[in-house]
Amino acid sequence: MKKIIPRLVIIFLLVTSCNPTLNTFKFIYNDEGPNEEIALRMEELLESKFYNVDIQLIKGVGTNANLDSLSLGGVDIALVENYVNYQEGISSAFSVYSEVLHIFYREDIDGSSFESMMYSGPIYIGRAESPTYNMMMDLFDFYGLDPSRIEVTFDMPQAGVIVEFTNLFTLEKLKNYEGFKLFSFDQVENIGNASIVEGIALKYPRLSPFVIPENSYWGYTMDPIVTLSVDLIMVVRSDLLEVTVNDFTKTMLRNRQVFTSIDPLLFNGLREDFNQGILNIPLHEGARTFLDRDEPSFLERYAELGGVILSIVIAIFSGIVSLTKWQAQKKKDKIDEFYEDLMNIKNAIPKINQIPTAIEYVKRVQAAQNKAFEMLIAEKLVANDSFRIYMELSKETINELRGKMRMVKAKNARTTS
Template identity: 75%
Template sequence: MKKIITITLAIILLASCNPTTLTFSFIYNDEGPNKEIATKMKELLESEFNVEIILVDGINTNANLDSLLLDKVDIALVENYVNYQDGLSSAFSVYSEVLHILYKSEVDGSSFASLMYGGPVYIGRVNSPTYNLMMDLWEYYGLDASQINVTFNMAEAGVVVELTNLFTKQHFQDYEGFNLFSFDDAKNLSEASSVQGITLKYPRLSPFIIPENSYWSFTEQSVVTLSVDLVMMVRSGMGEVAVNDFTKTMLRNRQIFTSIDPLLFGGMKEDFDQAKLNIPLHEGARIFLEREEPSFIERYAELGGVILSIIIALWSGILSLTKWQAQKKKDKIDEFYEDLMNIKNGISRLDTIAEGMKRVKRVQAAQNKAFEMLIAEKLIANDSFRIYMELSKETINELRGKMRILKAKQERTTS
């Protein structure tokens, strides 16, 4: 019996000394510092765990997400500017990518519209995050995309758009004779500013200020622009232990990544805003993040009783007024929802392109009216409003998809 126990322990010891190497594939778009970030993540994880990380140079954001959904890869660096899909999960926010719009001196940069119509305009590869973001901005500003001279050759562009990390002085050498476009004056940055309006309609975007003189002669004044978070995403079926270990290791060693770009210092934190994630957290990441974060009671134990008493005292006094105001504004947003759902439910019965265009304009007009009522404080910028804006955008995309199908049918009929 003693001999059997000894042999068993020896086998266990040998097995523990030679664990099976696990392989994970990691896809990214080779834009900005993404490749350097992915490479450092690979080196860190392989040094901490008995794993092999295979790096894959992706084609575009949509293709990368498809690879995750089809279980072809395990991990991806993807902008938090994609629609929710089953099978995808977030791990943590990496850093904020900044929208840079540069234009030659001879191009009219007095407004976003004049800038876009002044072309030729370079907005990156089709379906890249930059490309998708600009499509939404053109829609937001009501621009006619067919009148914008888009080029895929950066060298010939009068306007160049890049969604990336902070520029270095060497990077700016390629933009001699260019200026940086600012959406607004930094002094006017408030809930009524243009970038705040954009982020209400597209809540995954955030206002971003490039401070005065931070870009040398390019920022003699502060530049107001937009940013979107780059997120480490994983396939939902990836094991909780692996995601937990990877998330914990990378966030606790974030100093390794800050040399790549200053924005990573503020991005790779355990207390990042999870509410902004469009793809929900993987359970493995959630377990780590929630375990490390003290609860409200633990953080404010001594003040808990006082705070609770104040809340109860105030609540009874303001409950009726709050409910009345909320219900009044909810009734108004419900009218928008009802009209939108009628349009959405009728998409399958749509049989002409002209009717489709009419319904697209109807949804866009409703969006504009909702924003006017928001400014007039007849609606409130709550979750219902944001969901309505997302749903109306989704409906427009469905209508356009239906019109493309109808157009294809017409072409087959005529041919």
């Protein structure tokens, strides 16, 4: 009996710490700036930290469409600018980084003032109703411009003025703007002295003054550029479990080093002490509990496992007699059958060249994991070191298969392009 109790404790800990149910979350983003790379690293980080989490990435077709998908429950997570309108069913999680307003104008255009530049001819300000478009409409109103005199185009190559909200430009991307200059709203020495950008931020508090220092953009910024910025934020469905959003927020903010190499703006963007007051979308309660250090209680965190735990407790007490008999008979440990199947899959990974094949292998490993747990609870397997090593090896195999899927997908994309 003394040997039975420790084994029962091991069973309890194994099942409660390795939930075999796979939870899938759909993550939508716009393929602009570094957003795709940010989404990919978030996917890798969450899947590596949470064994039972699968993140499915989706490229969106526009911010408003992405928000509609989120509010209707079609997706679970999204990256959007903090300049979108509030919608029911959506909550913020945290700030990712500040997108900087860049206004490029052709050298032959009068860029001495915002008014003259906007009246100079065709201007490109993004898709209709996009955050960039809405922000520019607010600027037209702030400056008192006549919209009927402003020629807006959705054909970027035809525009003499191009407006983009994005991360810091690379030299390679700046080459697309040869023959253009960057517009500055004011002189840098006026910041702190009721400058125009401070007036704009006062009226539209989701915007913040931003300075691109001189020589940051090579020949484009011989002098500092005074402009504006807006936060890109991670938003989630409001009905996601508090514990889930708490864990996701904590994981990404406490592993911010994973993202800071993408762009310098992410170094100061992914912070636990970001200004929650400027969020246009209310903070999710799960994110708030982490940011305010009001962590969920043990019962709150593991409430979703209550049914599983109850089943285990019942199995423990009802199976003591059977377990004693099983121990006396010394049934053969069958974990080697699981190892053999798993090694066959691992050996097949280098030869995989189609995504459906990898998906079938992932399902096969997950089915084997579930079967192993069922056999463990049914007292047909021993919760020894071999069992624990198998579970870790199976998790590693699933990660290798997902990595292979990404490689195949990337190879296919290169082939089709």
